[in-house]
Amino acid sequence: MTEREKLAMLEDLFEMEEGSLATDMELADVDEYDSMSKLSLIVMMEDEFGVSLDGAAIREFHTVGDIVALMEK
């Protein structure tokens, strides 16, 4: 899976326009990355990548790239 495909998954998950995310973007600047999006992210990461995220792991995410780095099949 390419980096662009992973970003597209996140854009779909956060209900954003295609092409609006980049790995160096700060999550604090992404309005759509809110408490409800975090719940969707937990489910997607576990279902699609077998990665379990707890609250501490979520708090460690600072950029979009931090999430993308864990999206490995």
Add this chain to the structure above:
Amino acid sequence: MLKNIYKGIKVTGIAAAVSNRWQSTEEAASHLDQTRDFNLEKFVKSTGVKGRYLCMERQTPADFCVAAADRLLREKGVNREEIGILLYVTQSPDYRSPATACVMQQRLGLSINCVAFDINMGCSGFVVGLNTVSALLAGSDTEKALLLCGDLTGQDLNRDAVSNDYYYLFGDAGAAILVEKNHTNVDELMILSATDGGGLKAISSPGGLWRHPTWKYGCAMDGVEVFNFGINRAPEMIKEYMRIQGTKPDDYDKLVLHQANLYMMKQVAKRSGFDKEKMSVSIEEFGNTSSVSIPISIVHDYGEQTMAEPKRFLCCGFGVGLSWAAVEIVLSPNQIYPLIHTDEYFEDGLEENY
């Protein structure tokens, strides 16, 4: 997981009550400070809450429980002298003391030969309450018990229901459940329970009591922790319940989950092997009503139906504690009564400036 089994103890009736004051999420949000970042459409889609019922000015959930219990006892033709156990499950009691259940004993006209007390449980409260009532009933010389579940979670002590979007998830309601001994049909009632007090920081309302008397922030909730807890622990327990009973999702008419939020419920149902069509959904109308959410969902689905054919409900409550518990109950729609609306409240005669 703790396993309890009771022989010859049955739930024989359910009723539930709310006020006439239904507030849509949209209307509530119109009162929000406009600088506050709140996405109404996303909130409704994710949580499922289109609105919720709120207590009237001087009402408490005990008023809903008394109305529901009154209706239940009348419909079932139960002699009030026969009720030996009255348990009120609530996190919003009328008083610090006495236990609200003691006052309800008198309000409902029950015999004084009756034990009445409150327990402080939330989302798992219906199942934990049923466990408590069943244990008391099994070891007693009485034949009937009343389990009441009530909570006021959609507003704060100042009756503010709109200033914080946290309130929009929650509603106010009450339910009454009749539990009886059955000497001819000794089917087993099995209950699974679990507790993880390490989850204090995940959900708590610490204010106003002895540990944090000056706490100013209302309910504290870590949504991610609660979500992770719910989508892992609840399916684990539901699957264990079916393993012990030798049942599968198709054997049940409804999966009745605590109405935490719709997105979480869908994940719990999916991970438990249930189609989402089998999952009871009442959160759209009532919001999350804490311990009332399971009985009020059953009323929502079957309260208007009158057939005598039994339905099997697999119920799982999970949340504050952290506490989670599961039970199967079998009820016919003619034992489930239509939703009651009441704006009445109890005048207890206590003077504010005593």
